[in-house]
Amino acid sequence: MRRRTIPAVFDALLAQHGPQGWWPAEDRFEIMAGAVLVQRTAWRNAAQAIQRLKARGALAAEQLAAVDSTFLETMIKPAGFFRVKAARLKALARFVVASGGVDALSRQATPSLRTTLLSQQGIGPETADAILGYAFERPVFVVDAYARRLFERLGSPDPLPSDFDLKADCEAEISTATNLNELHALIVAHSQRCCAAVPDCARCSLRLRCGYAAAAARCSA
Ligand code: SF4
Numbered sequence: 381m382r383r384r385t386i387p388a389v390f391d392a393l394l395a396q397h398g399p400q401g402w403w404p405a406e407d408r409f410e411i412m413a414g415a416v417l418v419q420r421t422a423w424r425n426a427a428q429a430i431q432r433l434k435a436r437g438a439l440a441a442e443q444l445a446a447v448d449s450t451f452l453e454t455m456i457k458p459a460g461f462f463r464v465k466a467a468r469l470k471a472l473a474r475f476v477v478a479s480g481g482v483d484a485l486s487r488q489a490t491p492s493l494r495t496t497l498l499s500q501q502g503i504g505p506e507t508a509d510a511i512l513g514y515a516f517e518r519p520v521f522v523v524d525a526y527a528r529r530l531f532e533r534l535g536s537p538d539p540l541p542s543d544f545d546l547k548a549d550c551e552a553e554i555s556t557a558t559n560l561n562e563l564h565a566l567i568v569a570h571s572q573r574c575c576a577a578v579p580d581c582a583r584c585s586l587r588l589r590c591g592y593a594a595a596a597a598r599c600s601a
Contacts, residue, residue, distance in 0.1 A: 383549040383552065383553055384553065385534075385589065386549060386550055386553040386554065387553055387554065388589070389534070389586060389589075390554060390559065390562075390563050390566070392585040392586055392589075393563075393566040393567065393569075393570050393585065393586070394562065394566060395585060396570070396574075396584075396585040397566055397569045397570060397573070399562065400562065400565035400566060400568075400569055401565075402514065402561060402562075402564075402565040403510075403514040403515075403561075404427075405514075407482075408482045408486075408515040408516070409439070409440060409441050409473075409476060409482050409515075410430065410439055411510075411511065411514045411515035412472060412476070412482075412511050412515050413430065413433075413439060413444070413469055413472070413473075414426055414427075414430055415507045415510040415511050415514070415515075416465055416468050416469055416472060416502065416503070416507060417429050417430060417456060417459040417465060417469070418459070419461070419465065419502070419507060420460065420461060421459055421460045421461075425458050425459050425460060426459045428458035428459070429455065429456040429457070429458050429459035432455045432456070432458070433455050433456070436455065438451075438452075438455065441473045441476040441477050441481070441482070442473075442477060443473075444469055444470060444472075444473035445470065445473040445474045445476075445477045447470070449466055449467070449470065452466040452469065452470065453466040456469070464502065465502075467501065467502075468501050468502035468503070471500060471501040471502070472500060472501075472503070475500050479496075482515070485516070486516055490512060490516075490518045490519075490520070493512065493516065493518070494508055494509075494512055494520075497511055497512070505523070506522055506523065506524050509521065509522040509523070509547075510522050510564075513557060513560060513561045513564070514561055517557045517558075518557055519551060519554075519555060519556055519557045519560055520547075520551060520557075520560060521546075521547050521550035521551050521554070521560045521563065521564065522560075522564040523546050523547045524564075524567075524568075526567050526568055526570075526571035526575075527546065527564070527567050528546065529571065529575065530567055530570065530571060530575050531546055533575065533579070533590060533591065533592035533593075534586060534589065534590050534591060534592070535591055536590075536591035536592040536595060537591060537595065538591070550563065570584075579592070579593075581593040581596065
C-alpha cells in the first residue's frame with residue numbers, strides 16, 4: 381500500500397458511494413455523545429439512544445452531567461453496554477462542563493485537545509479522533525477496524541502499515557477535515573456494502589488496485 385494511492389482510493393469510494401453526510405447531529409456535544417454511544421454497536425442503535433435522550437430534553441452537557449444514572453442507563457439501552465456507556469457519557473458531560481463548555485474546548489490546539497480527550501474515561505484513539513474530526517472539524521483521520529482491513533487488503537500481500545502510519549499517511553494525503561471525515565464515512569459505507577468480512581469484490585470500485593482481489597482472481601483462474 382503506497383501513501384500516494386490514498387487520494388485515488390478516496391476518489392473511487394466517493395464516486396461509488398457518494399457523499400455520506402456525516403455526522404448527523406444538531407450540535408457539537410451531540411456528536412461527542414454519539415461518538416461514545418456508537419462504541420461497539422451499529423449507528424442505528426446509537427441514534428435510537430440519542431433520540432430517546434432528545435425526547436426527554438436530556439442531550440446537553442449540563443443535563444447529562446447531573447442526570448440520574450439509572451434514568452440515563454434506561455434511556456440509552458438501545459445502544460448496548462448501557463451501564464458502561466452511561467458512566468462514560470456522564471464523565472464526558474462533567475468534563476465538558478468543567479472545561480467551560482464545548483466552545484472553550486474548541487479553542488484548544490489539536491494535539492492538546494486530543495491528549496485531553498484521551499485522558500477521559502472510556503475515550504480511546506478512535507473515539508477521540510471521531511470527536512476531533514466531526515465535532516471540532518480538525519484534520520484527523522479516524523483509524524478503525526474497517527480502515528485497517530480495507531488498507532490491509534488493498535496492500536496485500538505486503539504487511540499492514542502500523543496504525544500511526546495509516547493515520548499519518550491519510551492525514552498527509554487528504555489534509556482537510558471535511559475530506560478526512562468523508563474518507564472515514566466512505567470506508568465505513570464501503571466496508572458494510574462491499575469490503576465486508578466476506579468481500580464482494582465484483583461490485584468494488586477498488587478491485588483493479590487491490591492485492592487481495594488480484595490474489596483471489598489468480599486462485600480461481
Ligand atoms: S476488491 Fe474486494 S477485497 Fe479489495 S477492497 Fe474491494 S471488496 Fe475489498
